[in-house]
Amino acid sequence: MAKKMLDGNGAAAEALRLTRPKVVAVYPITPQSTISETMAEFVDFGKLDAEYIRVESEHSAMSACVAAGLAGVRTTTATASQGLALMNEVLSMASGLRIPMVMPVVNRGLAAPWTLQCEHGDAMNARDTGWMQFYCQNVQEIFDMILMGVKIAEDSRVLLPMMVCFDGFFLSHSMQKLEIPTQEEVDEFIGEYVAKNMYLDTEDPMFCCDLTGPEDFTEMRYQQKVGMDNATVVAAEVMDEFAAKFGRKMTQVESYLTEDADAVLVALGSMNGTIKYVVNKMRAEGKKVGMVKLTQFRPFPAALVREALKDVPVVGVFDRSSCMGNYNGPLWNETAGALTRTNVDLRHFIGGLGGRDVPAVNVERMFNELLEIKAGTRTENTEWIDLKEGAMEIRQVTKYVRD
Amino acid sequence: MLEIKDEARGLISHGVSACHGCGLEIVIRKVMDALDDDVIILIPPGCAALFSGYCKETNVKVPGYQGNLENTAASASGIRAALKAKGNDHTTVLCFCGDGATVDIGLQSLSGAFERNDKILYVCYDNEAYMNTGIQGSSSTPLFAATTTTPGGKKVRRKDLTQIAIAHNIPYVATASAHNIADLQKKVKKAREADGPALLHIYAPCPTGWRSNPAKTIEISRLAEQTGCWINFEYEDGKVTINSKVKELKPVEEYTKLQGRFKALTPEQKVALQEEVTSNYNATMKKLQFMSE
Numbered sequence: 001m002a003k004k005m006l007d008g009n010g011a012a013a014e015a016l017r018l019t020r021p022k023v024v025a026v027y028p029i030t031p032q033s034t035i036s037e038t039m040a041e042f043v044d045f046g047k048l049d050a051e052y053i054r055v056e057s058e059h060s061a062m063s064a065c066v067a068a069g070l071a072g073v074r075t076t077t078a079t080a081s082q083g084l085a086l087m088n089e090v091l092s093m094a095s096g097l098r099i100p101m102v103m104p105v106v107n108r109g110l111a112a113p114w115t116l117q118c119e120h121g122d123a124m125n126a127r128d129t130g131w132m133q134f135y136c137q138n139v140q141e142i143f144d145m146i147l148m149g150v151k152i153a154e155d156s157r158v159l160l161p162m163m164v165c166f167d168g169f170f171l172s173h174s175m176q177k178l179e180i181p182t183q184e185e186v187d188e189f190i191g192e193y194v195a196k197n198m199y200l201d202t203e204d205p206m207f208c209c210d211l212t213g214p215e216d217f218t219e220m221r222y223q224q225k226v227g228m229d230n231a232t233v234v235a236a237e238v239m240d241e242f243a244a245k246f247g248r249k250m251t252q253v254e255s256y257l258t259e260d261a262d263a264v265l266v267a268l269g270s271m272n273g274t275i276k277y278v279v280n281k282m283r284a285e286g287k288k289v290g291m292v293k294l295t296q297f298r299p300f301p302a303a304l305v306r307e308a309l310k311d312v313p314v315v316g317v318f319d320r321s322s323c324m325g326n327y328n329g330p331l332w333n334e335t336a337g338a339l340t341r342t343n344v345d346l347r348h349f350i351g352g353l354g355g356r357d358v359p360a361v362n363v364e365r366m367f368n369e370l371l372e373i374k375a376g377t378r379t380e381n382t383e384w385i386d387l388k389e390g391a392m393e394i395r396q397v398t399k400y401v402r403d
Numbered sequence: 404m405l406e407i408k409d410e411a412r413g414l415i416s417h418g419v420s421a422c423h424g425c426g427l428e429i430v431i432r433k434v435m436d437a438l439d440d441d442v443i444i445l446i447p448p449g450c451a452a453l454f455s456g457y458c459k460e461t462n463v464k465v466p467g468y469q470g471n472l473e474n475t476a477a478s479a480s481g482i483r484a485a486l487k488a489k490g491n492d493h494t495t496v497l498c499f500c501g502d503g504a505t506v507d508i509g510l511q512s513l514s515g516a517f518e519r520n521d522k523i524l525y526v527c528y529d530n531e532a533y534m535n536t537g538i539q540g541s542s543s544t545p546l547f548a549a550t551t552t553t554p555g556g557k558k559v560r561r562k563d564l565t566q567i568a569i570a571h572n573i574p575y576v577a578t579a580s581a582h583n584i585a586d587l588q589k590k591v592k593k594a595r596e597a598d599g600p601a602l603l604h605i606y607a608p609c610p611t612g613w614r615s616n617p618a619k620t621i622e623i624s625r626l627a628e629q630t631g632c633w634i635n636f637e638y639e640d641g642k643v644t645i646n647s648k649v650k651e652l653k654p655v656e657e658y659t660k661l662q663g664r665f666k667a668l669t670p671e672q673k674v675a676l677q678e679e680v681t682s683n684y685n686a687t688m689k690k691l692q693f694m695s696e
Binding site for chain 2 (some may be wrong): 021022025049053054055056057059060061063064065066068069070071072073075089090093098189199200201204205206207208209210211215216251253277
C-alpha cells in the first residue's frame with residue numbers, strides 16, 4: 001500500500017491499470033479526456049501490457065471492447081456525456097453478451113444547450129441498458145469501486161458490465177491523497193481473468209448474437225435479470241472482502257444518522273460529502289436530520305433502501321438530472337418504488353444541473369423545508385431548489401419566436 | 404435436432420434460405436472456400452445474417468459474431484487486438500458486410516480501422532441497396548435505379564468505395580464479381596496475407612431487389628463488367644492491376660433491360676445513363692491506368 005496524490009481521472013486510470021486489461025479502446029471527451037491520455041501513456045511507456053485501440057468514436061470504443069471481450073480478454077474504456085449517449089446502442093450488446101467490463105463514466109450533462117459540466121443526466125439516460133451503475137462520493141471511492149467493480153462484474157453469478165460513475169470536474173479534476181495497493185495485492189483480490197461469457201474461439205466455434213426469435217428471447221433477458229439480481233448479493237460480499245483486505249469499507253446504501261431522524265435526504269455522488277457536513281451542522285443545532293447515500297443505483301438495491309428509509313417521516317430525494325416528462329426524477333422514482341406501502345412522505349428535489357454547485361446553503365434549505373413539512377408548517381417543497389428568480393425570462397427559448 | 408446425413412463440404416452449411424439466384428450466396432461460399440477454418444467472421448445485420456443463423460442454429464462452421472450494423476470494422480479491430488494480446492497472429496478476422504453497412508452507416512468505423520492499419524479482411528458484398536429490409540436505396544445504389552426509397556429512380560450517382568479505401572493508403576484493395584470465381588478467390592487469398600487492412604468490394608446481383616430473372620445472376624454480373632458498370636481491378640501496395648479486359652463496351656441497355664429496377668427509365672434517362680456510365684468508365688480507367696504505372 002502506497003499513498004499518492006491523484007485526481008479522480010488519475011485514480012480511475014490507475015485502478016484500471018492495476019486490473020490489467022488486455023484491450024483498451026478509448027475516445028477522449030471532456031471531462032474524461034485525461035483517462036484516455038493516461039491509459040495511452042501506460043501502454044506506450046510499458047506500464048501496462050495491453051493493446052490500445054485509438055478509436056475514432058465512442059461507438060467504436062464500445063464496439064471494440066465488446067468484441068475483444070468475446071475474444072476472451074479483460075477489456076475497458078471510459079466516457080462521459082455525449083460519448084455515453086453515442087455508445088448507447090452498443091451498451092446493450094455488452095450487457096446482452098454478458099461482457100463483464102468496467103467503464104468509468106465521468107458524469108456531465110447532455111446538450112442542448114451545451115454543457116461541459118456535471119450532472120447525472122448522461123448516466124440516467126443509460127440506466128436501462130443492462131449495465132450496473134455505482135456512484136462515487138470521492139476520489140478514493142472511484143479507485144476502490146473500480147477494483148471492486150471488476151470483481152463483481154466478473155463473478156460468474158453476475159457476468160454483467162458496470163459503469164463506475166463520478167461527478168465531472170467535482171471529482172474528475174479534484175486532487176486527493178489516495179491509498180494505492182500494490183499490483184500483487186490487486187492481482188490477489190480480483191484474480192486472473194477467465195472468460196465465462198460467450199466466446200470466439202477457432203478451436204470451438206460458436207456464433208454469438210445471431211437473430212433470436214420470441215421462443216428464446218425472454219429467457220435470455222431473464223438470465224440477465226438474474227445476473228442483475230445476484231449483483232446486489234455479490235456486491236455486498238465483495239465490499240466486505242475489500243474492507244477485510246484493504247481496510248476501507250464502502251456500502252451499497254449508506255445510512256448516516258437516520259435512526260431518529262425527522263427528515264432524510266437521499267442522493268448520489270459527490271454532493272453526499274456536502275450533505276454529511278450539513279447533517280453534522282444541523283444536528284449540532286438540535287435538528288434531527290440524516291442522510292442516505294446510494295453507491296449502488298443499478299441494480300437498484302430496493303430492499304436496502306426500504307430498510308434504510310421505511311421509518312423516516314419525511315424523505316427528500318435529490319436528483320441531479322432533470323428527466324423531462326418523468327413524474328419527478330429517476331432516483332425519486334426508484335426510491336418511491338422501494339417505499340411502496342410505507343407511510344414515508346416522499347419529496348423530490350432537482351438541482352445541480354449543468355455544473356451548478358450544490359452548496360451547503362441549498363442542502364440546508366432542503367432539510368429545513370422537509371422539517372417544516374414534518375412539523376406541519378409547510379405543505380409543498382421547492383422542487384427545483386436552485387432555480388434562479390425570473391427563470392422564464394433568462395434566455396427564454398420562445399421569447400423572440402415570431403408568430 | 405436434425406440428423407446430418409450429408410456434411411457440408413465447405414464452411415457454409417447446405418440449405419440456406421437465400422433467395423433464388425442470390426449473388427451473395429455464391430460470394431460467401433466462394434470466399435469461405437478460399438479460406439480455411441482459422442477464421443473469425445463478423446456479419447452485421449443484413450442479408451448475410453441469414454448465414455449467422457437463427458436461434459440455436461448457424462450456417463457457418465467458424466466462430467462468428469453479429470454485431471451492430473455500423474460497427475463491424477471496429478468490432479474486428481477489437482478482436483484483432485484481443486488475438487494479438489493472446490499471442491495469436493494467424494487467425495483471419497473476416498468482416499462480411501453489405502453495401503449499406505459499409506458505404507453508408509459503417510463508413511466511419513471502417514475509415515478508423517483503415518487509418519489504424521488494423522489487420523482485418525473486409526468484404527463488402529454489394530447488391531446495391533438495403534435488400535434485407537426491403538430494397539431501400541443506399542449510397543451504392545446506381546443512378547436511376549428504382550428502390551423503395553428511390554421509387555422514381557435514384558437521382559444521384561453512387562459512392563466509389565474502392566477509391567475511398569485507397570485514399571487511406573491501405574495495403575490491399577480489390578474489386579471482384581460473382582461471375583469470376585477464380586479471380587475472386589485469388590484476391591481473397593492475397594487479401595488475407597496483406598500486412599494490414601484489406602478491402603474486397605464484390606459485385607453480388609440480387610434478383611429479388613433488382614427484379615431480375617434468378618437464372619440470369621451470372622449473366623447480369625458478366626454484363627455489368629462488359630458494359631462498364633463495374634470494373635474489376637486490384638490495388639496492391641500502391642500499384643493497380645486492371646483485371647477487366649473489355650475491348651469494346653456493350654451498350655448499357657443490354658445490362659439494364661434484364662432488371663426491373665431500370666424498367667421505368669425514360670428515353671432521355673437511358674441516354675443520360677449511357678453517358679454517365681461511359682464517362683465514369685473512361686475517367687476511372689484513366690485513373691487506374693495512371694495508378695498502374
